[in-house]
Amino acid sequence: MNVQDRRRLLGPSNAKPIVFSAATDIQSSEPKKDESSSFILNSGLIENCNGSSLVEIRDPKVTQHQTSLITSVYGPRATKGSFTSQASLSIQLKNGSSEKYNTTELKEVSSFLVNVFNSVINLSRYPKSGIDIFIYILYDKVLSEESKKSNNISAILPYCISAITLALINAGIEVDDIATAGYYKGDVISFIKNGEEVIGYWKDEGNCESFDVALEHCKTEAQKFKNLITTHILEE
Amino acid sequence: MSDVISVIKRQSGLKYASIDNDEMENFSSDEDVPMVDIDGKSNGGKRNEAAAGEIVTPGELITEDPIWMRGHGTYFLENSTYSSAAGTISRVNRLLSVIPLKGRYTPETGDHIVGRITDVGNKRWKVDIGGKQHAVLMLGSVNLPGGILRRKSESDELQMRTFLKEGDVLNAEVQSLFQDGSASLHTRSLKYGKLRDGLLIQVPSSLVVRSKNHTHNLPGNVTVLLGVNGFIWLRKTSKMDVARETPSAGPASDISEGPTGAKSLNPTNSVSITRLEEESSWKIYSDKNDPSITPSIRQNISRYANVIKALAFCEIGLTHERIVIGYEASIAYSNIGELIEREVMESIGDDVINIEKMRGNGATE
């Protein structure tokens, strides 16, 4: 990129980003390796959007992830351009504190999520308007040693889906069902209608031999998320 | 070859390395030719004036006579008129123009076209007809539900989208042309309007010949609407389609029965049509397809679509007869999917030409 951003204060252009040495002695002091998974769900924390959610996950068992996602839903709001008989959906993922994922990959995930939610949101209720969803990855940390090397985004997809679902419900946007997803060894499958319908399938690693097993695992995990969301909604 | 995919290797390719030399030679000889040409043309300038119907290429000198008015497809340079398109020369009085062989559809008044709505605007729809500009369909140029005699009211302006919306396909007639060559359409006849019960295919507009009738009922309960703009609509033959063809039988029986019979026959005919009109006027803007389109009709529609594409691939002009011959020839292939293979398309094209030659009526028509 030769174009310099003159609008933001990005500092001197000849400054070099700092490079860290590879952690020579692995710092596995294991500070807080509590085996209990914890899921914190919260919604409506952001004021200037129609719906929002905070999903915080400490998941040492399945994916060994610690993730915190802030999701905000804007719209349905006016669009520019020609008439559309239904709402158009856009989803954007943003790196939060650390620039962990590259933008191309985030865009691909975004468009996957758009595909998933196109089949969930009742878009035809909102003519000539747009619904914009933003996910801010506040932090995302892999705990397990073996998966630390691969910078794989697949594992946080189910959290993203839950976070968006929660934010959409908070925004009062019509959705056909509570969409959730499960993760199992590289497979992410998203379900609605109690696992009877698949709305998304994402696989970035491994071969496709144990598909049935993955399907079942994902289904149970998706159901788990669904129950969590349901209880959260009912508690409100 | 498997039935999964056919991959054709293009041998000719664009192998610059091998043809470089040839091209260079060609090029240099080309450079000589114009010199000779110019000489030749300046010698026999009059020859060009008689060249109506002759095929010219861009940059070719048409005439040096300045009395000609320069129309489309020509340009003027140093007292000479050159062609700016590949096509045939046409002369109308003093107007000299080149009609391009291929290219976008140019609408003419009276053309029966098929188009797609792209925009709903202020008292008008924009229609994509495959031309250089979108055509315009004014709210006043359509039949509104509730009878032909109904006047348009203000509420109609606000609910235009309930009649025709973005994406809708319709057939219409070019009512007039604007200054810039774009078309104004009308659908003020029951043979025009929103299209249902089928699908649209597109062919180069040059392959559709302007004729008296562009709607044909085909064997297999399929009706084709050959839009002059190259948009072709294939649909299940409806009651209306059948009714439309009956009057053509009517006059024949009239003659046999004599003039008195004609008078008694015609009113009944027209009554039945007007009733059809009234019945349908409420539904002319419906988006619902006929629920009774059987799988075999759907297959026939797919088959016709492939036949038409095959004819277009072989650059054969589309007429009612040729489509029927092509359809009959295609019956040899039980799997409709085979018709998209190149060899099959070519063989159907050959068949159509041969059969037409054999019947011998292709030339006379």
Add this chain to the structure above:
Amino acid sequence: MTLSIAEKSYLYDSLTASPSIRPDGRKPHQFRPIEVSTDFLPSSNGSSRIISGDGSECIVSVKAKVIDHTLSDEELIQVDLDIAGERTDSPQVETLMSLLNKVLKSGPGFEHSRLQLTERYSFKIFIDILVISSNCNPASLISFAMFSALNTTTLPKLISSFDDLKVEELPMFDDYDLVNLKLKSPLVFLLAIVGNNLIVDPDANESEVCDNAIIVTWLDGKIRSPIRTLTLNNSYSKGFDPTLLQKGLKLIEENAAAVLTALESS
């Protein structure tokens, strides 16, 4: 592309019929015919141009450069995608780019040993993809073109010694002799789900009405990752029966080999 409601329902009803009736009469597992010309760019190490029956067209060029792999750990393959009429940062291009990068790393990964020249130097392969026109998702077409291009890519033959860690010398190549770089690039298939039917290689009209679609990567007789669902339109997309996923993967598994043979023989 916008279709009218009547067209959509006609297409949807035809495609959901059993057996499905596709608008061009194809069988569910039948691809549209393609035309391939390879090795047509004289300044590239390998190239291919694919034209599909509906006028979609894609050009792939493969170029190589010698790099010192001890100095940098950069990727030995770089893909660049350009879709005519799309901005390079448009979501469609970026999504496809990310997908193609993952496709190339799929399965056992790119055999880097094939690109290694000497102890010190490697070839770095640049794959430039240009989609000239496409009426529907071009992922499949691109992968076919990439396959044909890599399949016919030739690189100069090394004449200097392989072991050059101790001796400081640049690799030397034969002036005329070329070696065929037989890199097998994975194939990508697009599978549309309509009702309870599955169809491969959906065309523009079919894409408009399908409920959902799956992108499947295939290499060496096996289905590989990445696999993902995508919707080809946003008006008709909806969920589908999980068993269709299995059926779809099987459908690809059965027919992919035929595509491979057809591509290889061309």
Add this chain to the structure above:
Amino acid sequence: MNSIENSVIDVKPLVFPKDVLARISPDLILQRYLSLNLRPSIRSFDEFRDISVSNIDDIENEFADNVLGTNILKCGKTIIITTITASIIKEENQDETFERYYEDISGVERRRNKVSEYGSVYPVVEIERGRGNAPPSDEEMNIGQKLHDNILHSGLISKKSLKVDYGVRITDLETNKSKIIYPEEDEINDVPILQLNHYQKNLKYVLHAKITVFSRTGPLFDLCWNSLTYALQNTKLPKAFIDEKAVSLKTIIRSRGKTTELRENFNIICDTNTRVPLQLNKENIAYASNYGIVDLDYDLIDTEYEEKNNDNDKKTVLLADINTESEEEYINSSISIITNKYGNLKNIIVLGGTSKISMEILKKSISLSKIRAHDLESKA
């Protein structure tokens, strides 16, 4: 609330819900609240919103490597997340003789040039409002520039504290174990670091801040400032070193295909394990607050009010910590102050709008700022 609707009914039969009225006529709703000695947010005139401060490290103590400092500031519904990262730059001709020269010149000159002794932060402010990747808004750019300038001029960060005192990593060829030697330990160890003299460049850390704001409900500068200040206070800079092998590394660079040149590469690596807190000039830590000044407009509140209370003196009030749409929309006289609890004023901006800002108001705002700074400091 009830009285508001009633008074609307006096003039019009149309009753608007409070939030609708706030949207269509913000001045009306603000004046009605003020007449009740309240503000739309039910705060009293000189009441600030409470601030809660945490950093991401509280949530997860082992944090991403390239993040050096963090802060999460919550104020009402507004959430501000600040992360500090750094890069390294080679300073040109900034040797000590130059600095000594400054000590000799007169006091005024010195003060003028003092700025060059301080460093700053390059902040990128992003206010989440659902607008995607569009270019930054004026507000984002203004806040970013103001933060940068004020940090620089407040003298919070001295250039010395940003200097990179790098060590050398030495690998023992036999044991294949490497260790890093830092300058401080130079005397103890006999490995001569001076050997690397030719490489000894003025390397300096450049601090970058990424400030993301969620739930904007009012002006943001002071919240961003406070968040950045908190984040800087817990920023830890890594120790850096160079590998002995890389010391003499020079890379050939070919630019534009023709010219070749030699470029020195400073392959400096940061130590993942050791970090040193960033040295701030404690006396210069200051906190920001803002005030709005507004006239009570009896015309808008009630037409009858005027008759009862006929002194033509317009009453002017000072509102601390502007928030909510009606306040922000309607108030156009404002004061912004950056100070610490002792009144070490770093910055004061007074914007005079339609309301007159008297000396008293200014004094009051400064004293409020000191109290606020005291309060905020206790949270650091």
Add this chain to the structure above:
Amino acid sequence: MSINFKFPESVIPGQLLCPAFDIKEENDKSIVYEYIAGPGTRLQKHNLNGTVVNIINSTLVGTVKIEEDFKMDSSNLDELNETAEDEKNHSNNGTREIKKIKVSVVHKRNNTSSEVDNELTNNLPKEGDIVLAKVTRITLQNVSLEILAVENSPVPIDSGVGSNGHGVVAAGAGSGSASYSVSQTSSDFGDPFRGTLRSQDVRATERDSVKIIECFKPGDIVRAQILSLGDGVNYYLTTAKDDLGVVFAKSGNGAGNQMYALDWETMVVPSTGATEKRKCAKPF
């Protein structure tokens, strides 16, 4: 109400509410209940024990609302009559009675507001809605407006100053940032929905002699009704009713004081007595 079902009080998205049709025998007559999916619900195919059934499910968190024999708007009427006729043909004689029941779900957030309108489930402006809009531009034929709020429905919270701040103009782009923006989101800065009011829709009488300049000024807050969804950009609005028109205005093109309506075409500043011409909403 004699419906077979007991509807749950509060529902969550995806919860099944009722089938599309239900038959109940009553006094030798079978009553067919036809349930129609209203706002907050959707008719979908669900797989129940192996059979695919059309079921209405909820799409919102909220409470269920049922209306019997509701009046349908004319646009649906034709189609529904058609289906009804079809059913009549299917049954042998007239012993069948069809009852239409509309099922809708009211979002919990909106539920707190005092007046629960059945159109409240979303805050998008729709045909027939009364909106409050601010005049941005006037021409001889047209008034351009920004829709600020839909009456009786929550204000869109993602627009307005509160969420956007002052000086929100994107650099170098001004209000026309749309053409400049590379953003893929649908809009920038929560742009409001726009409306247009044609001169013939200003008032119900003497529509041809409307002078827009004597009816509206930029900055006025207008109460208007939506005529149609219009084109891609604008909604079409009308003020051709007594209770529609300017509700808030300041004198002197917005520089002066708040004005109050005297009659339907005059507004007055109470303190100065100055009057200006407007097309006012009926003051009482």
